[in-house]
Amino acid sequence: MASRYAEVYAGWQADPEGFWAEAAKAIDWISPPTRIFDADQGVYGRWFVDGICNTCFNAVDRHVAGGRADQPAVIYDSPITGRKRSWTYAELKDEVVALAAVLREQGVEQGDRVIVYMPMVPEALFAMLACARLGAVHSVVFGGFAARELATRIDDARPKLIVSASCGLEPGRVVAYKPLLDGAIDMAAHKVEACVILQRPEHPCDLIPGRDVDMGEAVAVAKKAGKTVECVALAATDPLYVLYTSGTTGQPKGVVRDNGGHMVALKWTMKNEFGIEPGEVFWAASDVGWVVGHSYIVYAPLLHGATTIVFEGKPVGTPDAGTFWRVIAEHGVSALFTAPTAFRAIKGQDPKGEFVRKYDLSRFRTLFLAGERADPETIKWAEAQLGVPVIDHWWQTETGYPISQNPVGLGQLPVKYGSPAVPMPGYDVRVLDDAGHEVPRGTLGNVVIKLPLPPGCLPTLWNADERFRSAYLNEFPGYYKTADAGYIDDDNYLFIMARTDDIINVAGHRLSTGAMEEVVAEHPDVAECAVVGMHDGMKGQIPLGFVVLNAGVAREQADIEKEVIALVRDKIGPVAAFKSVVTVKRLPKTRSGKILRGTMQKIADRETWSMPATIDDPAILDEIGSALQGKGIGG
Structure with missing residues (x-):
């Protein structure tokens, strides 16, 4: 079909507030926003400032009430353990409500922080959604992070409680989480009041009486008692989560994500950018510890009423370079989103694509790549083997969703190898020299985004407005610094060539x-x-x-x-x-x-x-x- 991109992008440029007000109608609000953007709030302005909402309600409850109760919401596939299971939206609600009841019994209330230190298991999603239901702010720390790294995040977020597991699983080895967790709690100055621990049969752990709660037992008790937890009414500008990204000084930066703008933006991307319809199966082969996991394993697919996959495995070695194709064939995946690194690993093990032809991929429609630059050779290999569009796209932990991509939902544009294509609505992307002047088309420079950032991007860093300004806004006044280098060509296609640190002077x-x-x-x-x-x-x-x-x-x-x-x-x-x-x-x-x-x-x-x-x-x-x-x- 002919692409509607130019028309849609021009519509956003002409009336940004009108554009996002229309997108906000796809969300169920407790009280809809009447003030779409307030330039005087926050560091650079805030979106939907008077809206009242709840993210868990939009991701779970409204689908149960709206006819998707029996549709699969979450599919768990673990080639490492051999276990597979799916949960319908109704079953997902039961799990989330019960776990929210457990967290509430441990004293978790609106505004409290909860660290989630989990492997790739469905309970990690349940925990994130349970926090969202209560209005607690979750901070997911990648499972298996060393004790010191976890301790720095405990001290910065100051959580009421930590949700964790007895272990994580890697090909050929078990990673015991409990010693890492206990070590971090001992190391941290902030003292955590309680831990809720998922006991995994591969490596159960000892629980500390008076502090540690067995998740499975506590959830079973809550279900048996029929405990209910209603979704808490939250301001659109209240934080949903804090996700730490590495800082140049070694101190991690806590990227804040709000409730209202995050929902509006992610819901819009699923149809318009990724081309996914409610009810289809969307698979982001990432981890809940990273922003891709937050946005496109948990929140975007569920806000959209799609089915999401939680995959505990690797692109090669669990057991072979055909794992991705098995998952796609078995679960009817429409679109896969993964890192180019995964495809380079698959290509290295299976350069002729022999595994691809062993599986029925007839329902597979699009491959999305992001996280590292997608080099043209990897894209061409994937196109040749899979026979579907391969869409490179570019974004950051800070933005939460794509800055630039080829929007298949609006109609695919011509592919230019090496480019993630064009800026998405919400993003006015420019290229500046080191003095802050725009450079001619085709000239390498600093890629920046004209303020304000769109809904769903970080409004600030956790308890660190000044650090947010110095890290992102001060160097190029009026712009957000991406710290990426690149250029824009005559067709407005963006080419991200490297982090600015990776531009070398020869x-x-x-x-x-x-x-x-x-x-x-x-x-x-x-x-x-x-x-x-x-x-x-x-x-x-x-x-x-x-x-x-x-x-x-x-x-x-x-x-x-x-x-x-x-x-x-x-x-x-x-x-x-x-x-x-x-x-x-x-x-x-x-x-x-x-x-x-x-x-x-x-x-x-x-x-x-x-x-x-x-x-x-x-x-x-x-x-x-x-x-x-x-x-x-x-x-």
């Missing part, structure tokens, strides 16, 4: 490591790659490439490395000074799939570095160090 030339990675990824034997800037006494910085080869490649590594260098020299030119490539077994990544380029750069430059809290497998950094030493680099 003998006075500002070069994008992302552009180099695109070229390296074109080599047919390369499964994954990363390029970082390494210190050079003559040129300031020079690029250093890391490559992971496809499974089954039998050629000499040195020959492949020479070909990669020649490829970059041919496509980008001698100005790139691209002369060093190191073949490694795997790249270090966070648990959400982002490559830890900064740490790799420090190892190459022999700088002091600390173990990243979010790293998936610390042993990989030793492998990187050894590979560099083999080339006479780093130490």
Whole structure:
């Protein structure tokens, strides 16, 4: 169909308040907002300031009352344990109400904070929704975070209670959560009053009398007693959650999300941006500990009346590179949203796509990629294997939903490889030089968003308005700084090339490591790659490439490395000074799939570095160090 994007975006530009007032009609309000935007509230203004609502009601109760009681709401699929189960919207409501009753009995009230420190199990969703029902502010901390990382979040959020589990499961190992939780509570200055613990059969834990509550037992008692908990009436501007993202100073930043704007924005994206109808199955293969999990595992699909999947597994190794296709075929998934890293891992294990053809993917319609730059070669591979549109899109923890994408719900636009496409309604994206002046089309610069940010974006940081200003608003007055570098072309397509930290200066030339990675990824034997800037006494910085080869490649590594260098020299030119490539077994990544380029750069430059809290497998950094030493680099 012809795209309605230009018409819809122009409509938002002409009347932003009218646009969001219309979108707000898709939400059930206790008291609908009459003041859509107030520029005098908060740091840069607040949305729907006089609206009264409840997020849990919109995600659960209204679907039960509105004809979706028997439709599956949540499907749990764990290839690690072999367990699968689904909950209808009516069953989801029963679980959420019972758990809310348990939390209320432990003293949790409106405005209290609750930390959720859980693996990828449905109870994590139930806990988030139970908090939303009570008006408590949840703060999900990625399960398995080290005790010190958890302690810093306890001290910042000051929770009344923590919901956790006895363990998390990784391929081939069990991660005991309780010792990490107890260690964090001991370490934190703020003392938590109670913990509600899910006992998992793979590794039950001892509970501390007087503090720890067995979730399964307490929920069963609440159900048997028929306890009810009504949804608390909240201001649209009341916080729904705080999600911590890493800060440059080491102190995590608590991104705040409100209730009203968050619901309006996420509900709008499901149909218009992702092309999903109520009742369809939407799968975000992420984790509830990250913003993708909050927005597109929990809230957006349920607000929309869709079915969401909670997947406890990995794209490869649980048991093979066909896991994603099995889940899509088995559960009738319409759209998958995952990180490009996942597809690079699948492509590396199954470069010919042999697993894809083992499954019936006839109901699968769209693949969405975000979290890392989606290099063109990965997108082309996915298109060729799956035969569906592959949509790169770009957003941040701070925004909560896409800033830029190809809006399939409005009608797909032409694809430009390397671009997440165009800005979405709500986002006036500009590119500025370091002095704050707009640069010509096609010129690399600082990607910023003209204020105000749209509904659903962070209004501030938790108890840190001044830090919010200094981190995001002060450098470019009147704009939100994304800290990403890129350019906008003549068709208004946005190209995000790197974090601004990843723009390297080679003998006075500002070069994008992302552009180099695109070229390296074109080599047919390369499964994954990363390029970082390494210190050079003559040129300031020079690029250093890391490559992971496809499974089954039998050629000499040195020959492949020479070909990669020649490829970059041919496509980008001698100005790139691209002369060093190191073949490694795997790249270090966070648990959400982002490559830890900064740490790799420090190892190459022999700088002091600390173990990243979010790293998936610390042993990989030793492998990187050894590979560099083999080339006479780093130490």
